[in-house]
Amino acid sequence: MNIDDFDFNLPQELIAQTPLKERDSSRLLVLNRKARKITHKYFSDIKNYLKKGDCLVLNDTRVLPARLYGVKEDTGAKIEILLLHQKEQNYWEVLAKPAKKVKLGTEMIFGNGELRATCTEIKDHGGRIFHFTYEGIFYEVLDKLGEMPLPPYIKEQLPERERYQTVFAKEEGSAAAPTAGLHFTNALLEEIKAMGVKLAFITLHVGLGTFRPVSAEKIDEHEMHAEFYHMSEETAQLLTEVKEKNGRIIAVGTTSTRTLETIAGKNDGTFVASSGWTDIFIHPPYKFQAVDGLLTNFHLPKSTLLMLVSAFADREIILQAYEQAVTNRYRFFSFGDAMLIL
Known part of the structure; x- marks a missing residue:
């Protein structure tokens, strides 16, 4: 068909x-x-x-409130990432935007430093593997800093x-x-x-x-x-x-x-x-x-x-x-x- x-x-x-x-x-x-x-x-x-x-x-x-907004530690450039799935403990596959600014070894800061991440791998399809560091429980940190990843056809905010x-x-x-x-x-x-x-x-x-x-x-x-x-x-x-x-x-x-x-x-x-x-x-x-x-x-x-x-x-x-x-x-x-x- x-x-x-x-x-x-x-x-x-x-x-x-x-x-x-x-x-x-x-x-x-x-x-x-x-x-x-x-x-x-x-x-x-x-x-x-x-x-x-x-x-x-x-x-x-x-x-998951899987959309995160952070900055590159060296330049302060703003980067948006979307968590896709967990690969292993503290390692996640993500989509980054703009992806071209996220190189191997790029270090990111989210919030006031409660969450940090380093790019450890670049995937063939353009995704990235990030290693996250934080204090406490990851999902609690994510709940505080993350936003809901609404589908692309929804333009309104979700209060x-x-x-x-x-x-x-x-x-x-x-x-x-x-x-x-x-x-x-x-x-x-x-x-x-x-x-x-x-x-x-x-x-x-x-x-x-x-x-x-x-x-x-x-x-x-x-x-x-x-x-x-x-x-x-x-x-x-x-x-x-x-x-x-x-x-x-x-x-x-x-x-x-x-x-x-x-x-x-x-x-x-x-x-x-x-x-x-x-x-x-x-x-x-x-x-x-x-x-x-x-x-x-x-x-x-x-x-x-x-x-x-x-x-x-x-x-x-x-x-x-x-x-x-x-x-x-x-x-x-x-x-x-x-x-x-x-």
């Missing part, structure tokens, strides 16, 4: 710049795959589409940092939020649990590659970035029990979907406690082994995320749903509205 098969007209003003005041007040487009029926609801109505024995799978990754975290975020390590989970409140999750719906947690640390455009004309020539995932023994057992009792596994977000399908794909359709790196690229045609339902936000044209959703339903009905979403002025992407596909 070609990249143009996943194109649609998206007015720029529909890309949500700020989150709604109430997390669960966003709109919800419900797509019934079998009946090919589209219904327009609000997110709090999601309870009406869940039933006892179902299981929601939530990504509990927590976004409340926690609005770019899910209410169940726990495991530090993401460069971006698993945005389908942003719609849930603790109260709504408690209501869902009280219905007899199970909640399972997995971790996939979202990388910045999730925003990388597909440059290949043929989609199967695109190479996905690798992201770290983890599934606990408790979650593996819970998901196995749900499947055995014919319950539905409903993935909250494309990140949960990619994790579940990676693990099931490696284990003949079963769930096994495991950790590792996945670069799975789900696009039509694809046979799902783990996921029975998908909750996701509305994605950008020609994106790998739209391709995944089009594999779960089919491209034609997804593009019809997106056309209705545009017509009805749904809000798109990270802070936007949601779609439930069953």
Whole structure:
């Protein structure tokens, strides 16, 4: 298939710049795959589409305040860096801007010297490896000095940092939020649990590659970035029990979907406690082994995320749903509205 098969007209003003005041007040487009029926609801109505024995799978990754502003120790030149992922203790791969000013051995100061870094390696793709020194606990220093790495299409400032975290975020390590989970409140999750719906947690640390455009004309020539995932023994057992009792596994977000399908794909359709790196690229045609339902936000044209959703339903009905979403002025992407596909 070609990249143009996943194109649609998206007015720029529909890309949500700020989150709604109430997390669960966003709109919800419900797509019934079998009946090919589209219904327009609000997110709090999601309870009406869940039933006892179902299981929601939530990504509990927590976004790092990974954007840092510092100066070169020798010249005072201002440099912005973005933490990508930890290589080993106190060594991180980063993106630097302007990169040309960061040479091997460049020393940086952040804040009032609470955090210092030295460039120890220059990567082929232009990234850098920094070694950090600090007093105390790194994540506490980062929490004080860092800013949330909002996606490039969001131009507004985010006054409340926690609005770019899910209410169940726990495991530090993401460069971006698993945005389908942003719609849930603790109260709504408690209501869902009280219905007899199970909640399972997995971790996939979202990388910045999730925003990388597909440059290949043929989609199967695109190479996905690798992201770290983890599934606990408790979650593996819970998901196995749900499947055995014919319950539905409903993935909250494309990140949960990619994790579940990676693990099931490696284990003949079963769930096994495991950790590792996945670069799975789900696009039509694809046979799902783990996921029975998908909750996701509305994605950008020609994106790998739209391709995944089009594999779960089919491209034609997804593009019809997106056309209705545009017509009805749904809000798109990270802070936007949601779609439930069953």
